[in-house]
Amino acid sequence: MGRVKISPISGFPEYLPAERIVEQHFLDVIRETFELHGFPSIETRAVEPVERLLGKGGDADKEIYAVSRLAAEDSAADAELGLHFDLTVPFARYVLENAGHLPFPFRRHQIQKVWRGERPQEGRYREFTQADIDVVDVGALAPHFEAEMPLVVAEVFRRLPIGPMVIQVNNRKIPEGFYLGLGIEDVTGTLRIVDKLDKIGPAKVADALVDAGCTEEQAARCLALAEIRSEDLSFVERVRALGVEHPILDEGLEALGAVIQAGLDNAPGAMVADLKIARGLDYYTGTVYETQLVGYESWGSFCSGGRYDSLASDGRTTYPGVGISIGVSRLLGLLLGKGLLKASRSTPACVLVAVNDEASRRSSTRVATALRGRGIPCEVAPAAAKFGKQIRYAERRGIPYVWFPGGGGSGDQVKDIRSGDQVDADGSTWSPPAEDLAPQIVRA
Structure with a gap:
């Protein structure tokens, strides 16, 4: 019998024991911190109806793994199920199914594997672990929860041996109100273009905005807004100085100011108001978050999320919420891959x-x-x-x-x-x- 050659499958990371010890330490710290802030744990099933997965998340249809049985007589029935590509969509379904048994506002943490059929590359996988917290309520959600999310994450990162992280915060109502005040009607399309600023640069963003129907003046003002970044409340006056007015813009500035003030009070240096942060997913409606490791900004965001007002609804009752997700595998893949972290031994035995x-x-x-x-x-x-x-x-x-x-x-x-x-x-x-x-x- 010849030798059996085993080939790895890209995008499905497996750690050696010493690396797994690092991963378990991260997961333990994350779970302990979430529970310290009163977030109980839930776990949802790995599969959801494909129809539900397709209904949320932008380009999710390109990323979903369908589930089927090799011996199934009716494969069409199995094809209706897919592996979840994040934890927010299954959580929304979980809330709808269990609403009669949940205390509201309902808060939970969830640490699970998710699957995406994207092209594997450094720090991006097809199977990976996410760690989420969310708070949902019935009908309306108090704005102070939007300030709580980054405070929890700031404490997680403070307890991990990874160096300083900065949580970049914006509010979707700021660009929305600003664009409307400029006379731009396609707010969602404009947001998606501006969200590519770090990837393609301001010149190409300006060209894309003009191609989408903006005037050169409107494109320049959009870029001026996106350039505003501050660790304190000074961003408010800098936005006002651009001379654009709209009621939705006022709401966004007030909401973001409350989040940044909470950071100044409880986690100085952990948060920054960054008005180019938009988040590509359509369901975010208020505060949005992205997080970068200081000195390694080129790696992108390891932790993101935001406020959503209509992700969960049964047609009669709407459950608005806010959540934030730590990309555990993405963060560890880069830290371990670059040799920045290691365990002192490869066994728990002392x-x-x-x-x-x-x-x-x-x-x-x-x-x-x-x-x-x-x-x-x-x-x-x-x-x-x-x-x-x-x-x-x-x-x-x-x-x-x-x-x-x-x-x-x-x-x-x-x-x-x-x-x-x-x-x-x-x-x-x-x-x-x-x-x-x-x-x-x-x-x-």
Whole structure:
């Protein structure tokens, strides 16, 4: 029988153990922070009716993976299901189905895989993990929730070893009111063009706006608005100085001002008002967010979201909401791919319990059981080889301590194989330093 060649499938990342430790640390911090802010967890099914997926999200029809059974007699029925491409659309459906059992305003966090059939490239995958928080209410949603979302995310990023992140915030009502005040009727089309500013630059955006029917003066004013960025409330006067007036513009400036003020009060330096942020998806109606890693702005946004007023509706009742999503796989893919983060070891084990000989393995297992009972992760050596070989086994995995069970009347000893220090120890009392108990995530 010939050798079987296994080829990887692009866009479906799989981590080695040390990388997975970094990912699990990120997921733990994200979940703990979400729960610290009172967001309970839900999980929705992986599939939704294709019709529902097609109804939201712009170009989603190009990205949806259809689900079918190879042995199905009626494949048409299966083709009506698709894998969800984000967590917002299934969450909206979840709210509609369970509205009678949910307390409103309803807040939740959700950390799951999603799937998109786009072309794989650095930091973009076909299967990846997202971490979302949302708040929805019945009929109307209080505006203070729009300020809460970036505060939660700012705390997540403060607790992760990734350096400073900046949350760029805008309100869709600002460009909408501004464009209407300029006499531009196609607000959505204009937003989509301006949203490409970072990708194609101001000159090409101006040309595209003129091609779409704007005058050169209107295009220049649109670009002037998009250039406004401030870490404080000064953006309001800078917009006013452009001389455009409209009631919707007034609403947007007031709403964005409240969000930025909340950032100044609770997370100084974490937020910036950036009026070129538009978000391409049609369902955003108010505050919108994008997030960049300082010094790595060319990587784009790792965290985004916004306010939506009509994503969830059963025809009688509308459930407006606001949410923000962390692209966990995208962020980790770039941090790990560029070698910026690593785990201090590739195993959770802090101690390797050596085995004197196979006849005494039970004794080694009893030591390991005692250590685990006190919350100290450990494993028992796989073979009763010479102690030098057992130590090398620990070294290859980054396990800092090797435990030598006593024999012939002598007591147990534990060795720090990094320093060479070896001391008497008792499994019922010995503990490692706190920094050695679990793998540490370090910046390379």
